[in-house]
Amino acid sequence: MTNYGPKTAFADQLHAEKYRGEGEDFREAMTRIAGALSDGNDHFRQFRDIIGNQRFLPGGRIQSAVGAAHDVTPFNCFASGTIEDSMNGDGSIMDRLSQAAETMRMGGGIGYDFSTLRWNGAKIKKLNSESSGPVSFMELYNALCKVISSKGHRRGAQMGVLRIDHPDIEEFIRAKHNEDRLTGFNMSIAVTDAFMQAVVGGDTRFDLCFNGEVVKMVNPQVIWEMIMRSTWDWAEPGVIFIDQINRMNNLWFCERIATTNPCAEQPLPPDGSCLLGSFNLTKYIGSTTTASDEAFTFNWDQFEADIPPIVRAIDNVIDQAAYPLRAQQREALSKRRIGLGPTGLANTAEALGYPYGSPGFIAFEREVLTRLRDTTYMASIELAHEKGAFPLYSPRYLEGAFIKTLPEHIRLSIADCGIRNSHLLSGAPAATISLTADNISSGIEPVFAYEADRMVRMDDGIRQVAVQDYGLVNFGTRGKRVQDVTLEEHRDVLLTATALVDSSVSKTCNVPADTPWRDFKQLYIDVWKGGGKGCTTYTVGGQREGILKSADEDQVDEGAACQIDAETGRWECD
Numbered sequence: 001m002t003n004y005g006p007k008t009a010f011a012d013q014l015h016a017e018k019y020r021g022e023g024e025d026f027r028e029a030m031t032r033i034a035g036a037l038s039d040g041n042d043h044f045r046q047f048r049d050i051i052g053n054q055r056f057l058p059g060g061r062i063q064s065a066v067g068a069a070h071d072v073t074p075f076n077c078f079a080s081g082t083i084e085d086s087m088n089g090d091g092s093i094m095d096r097l098s099q100a101a102e103t104m105r106m107g108g109g110i111g112y113d114f115s116t117l118r119w120n121g122a123k124i125k126k127l128n129s130e131s132s133g134p135v136s137f138m139e140l141y142n143a144l145c146k147v148i149s150s151k152g153h154r155r156g157a158q159m160g161v162l163r164i165d166h167p168d169i170e171e172f173i174r175a176k177h178n179e180d181r182l183t184g185f186n187m188s189i190a191v192t193d194a195f196m197q198a199v200v201g202g203d204t205r206f207d208l209c210f211n212g213e214v215v216k217m218v219n220p221q222v223i224w225e226m227i228m229r230s231t232w233d234w235a236e237p238g239v240i241f242i243d244q245i246n247r248m249n250n251l252w253f254c255e256r257i258a259t260t261n262p263c264a265e266q267p268l269p270p271d272g273s274c275l276l277g278s279f280n281l282t283k284y285i286g287s288t289t290t291a292s293d294e295a296f297t298f299n300w301d302q303f304e305a306d307i308p309p310i311v312r313a314i315d316n317v318i319d320q321a322a323y324p325l326r327a328q329q330r331e332a333l334s335k336r337r338i339g340l341g342p343t344g345l346a347n348t349a350e351a352l353g354y355p356y357g358s359p360g361f362i363a364f365e366r367e368v369l370t371r372l373r374d375t376t377y378m379a380s381i382e383l384a385h386e387k388g389a390f391p392l393y394s395p396r397y398l399e400g401a402f403i404k405t406l407p408e409h410i411r412l413s414i415a416d417c418g419i420r421n422s423h424l425l426s427g428a429p430a431a432t433i434s435l436t437a438d439n440i441s442s443g444i445e446p447v448f449a450y451e452a453d454r455m456v457r458m459d460d461g462i463r464q465v466a467v468q469d470y471g472l473v474n475f476g477t478r479g480k481r482v483q484d485v486t487l488e489e490h491r492d493v494l495l496t497a498t499a500l501v502d503s504s505v506s507k508t509c510n511v512p513a514d515t516p517w518r519d520f521k522q523l524y525i526d527v528w529k530g531g532g533k534g535c536t537t538y539t540v541g542g543q544r545e546g547i548l549k550s551a552d553e554d555q556v557d558e559g560a561a562c563q564i565d566a567e568t569g570r571w572e573c574d
Helices: 009-019 026-037 041-052 060-065 093-105 134-147 169-174 193-200 220-234 242-247 300-320 326-335 345-351 359-387 395-399 408-417 431-435 470-475 487-500 517-529
Strands: 056-058 077-079 109-113 158-163 185-191 206-210 213-218 238-241 273-280 285-289 294-298 338-343 451-458 461-468 508-511 534-539 548-550
Touching: 009 026, 009 060, 009 431, 026 041, 026 060, 026 300, 041 056, 041 300, 056 060, 056 300, 056 431, 060 273, 060 431, 077 273, 093 109, 093 134, 134 158, 134 169, 134 185, 158 169, 169 185, 169 220, 193 206, 193 220, 193 517, 213 220, 220 238, 220 517, 220 534, 238 242, 238 517, 273 300, 273 326, 273 431, 300 326, 300 338, 300 359, 338 359, 345 359, 345 470, 359 408, 359 487, 395 408, 461 470, 487 508, 487 517, 508 517, 517 534
Parallel strands: 077 109, 109 158, 158 185, 185 238, 273 338, 508 534
Antiparallel strands: 056 273, 206 213, 238 534, 285 294, 451 461, 451 548
16 A cells, blocks of 8 residues: 555654554554454455545544454543532442543543532531532542553543533632642633623623522623633633533434533533544645646545545444443443544645635635535435434434534435434544644644644653654645734634534634733634634743744744643643
């Protein structure tokens, strides 16, 4: 096979240490995965060619777990079951802690909604004492995360979410204004439409409640300013627009979402999970020679032809997977969620002549995601015709807000056959799998630098490695780097993806240190008004140290943390 596997020594070594068995080379690993997930010889050959040439990069958990002997899950991410406001019994704080240990032991990242726990100082009548609140109980989960690791020394990955109307929201906002507390968590606030309307409307009163009871009143302008100052200085908490998430959820009729996975590209219900994978768009670039120059082209036919065998293979993972918990298995089998998306978008579009965030870039991004959306949905419909729809499918599925955005012929096909997977699309960060594809630009992010020193967690510890940008090396393209991209360009790329993805999108909007304060705050308002499901920013020069160090002339930092977890691509600060 041509172009089989990583070309740089570092990418190949990273792939070997993270995703292969002892003594297994890249081709053998891809044969293992394709063999386990194929529905026959033709499908095996198709899928092995696709992943062997790295046109599609299965999530790291899939690559490590499928067909392997060790006991890990192929699911990248899970959501905890609802945490009951008690210390003992089914679903209690300690019960969910025990379940989290099993999930992380098998390699799964977890998102939690801590809004179900009473506030700090609330009376506990049975004990004649007071509650210490959600943030204190997060410390238990944080301690657990620090001592759990799985194959490949993968650190536990967690997301902690608290609703904006919880009485402890101010404590939650400040919880990570340090370098050593709750480092096993990413943290996000579930912001409601009611709160955003209060902010935009200039209201001065907002109720903080628990179980429908108003505990205290705050000024929403002050709370919003606190959140904005925290994200500017500390890159946390992130903001997720929880009402928009539920409004656009394909399963609006049978589930309610309160949290996301650790990188926020997957809003998930209690016990929910998702399988991830990314199309490496750089592998669909071809070239033609003109009289004056070499021009690059994008192979749309190959891109669309690859999608059905990929959907088939990833759907098969659901039936073969090892699940940490029985509840997670029931949830996955009843809904059959998967999350496919792009990576290498910046390298690819800029090779075609479209600078990041430009009108041409946005048009190309929209075309890629529209074709991906339509073809994945048709592939899932065909699977439903062959194997059956997901068990919780109902005609009410067609009433979903996202489903109504699909072309009419797809909606008619769903009405006729049902659909195999409740959700099909996700904008994952794809950081580590992009590194193993010779350092293509990650997900829908811009190029970080033409050459950068990356801190990567390997088997022998954290290592600093100098890597070069794939676009520069292979296409001779000096793409726009993070410091070259405006807030408006970040916003437009994010909102374009959000409109065409049925789950959500992980993206960091990098903010220059000289950005006017009003413009910074307006970014979040614009994302909410534009139908975004969340917003994460990182301010150059803020309190959080960057995890990548540019070797280019202009020094910049990126990310909301201090290093890359080489298994998940999760940005975190230890």
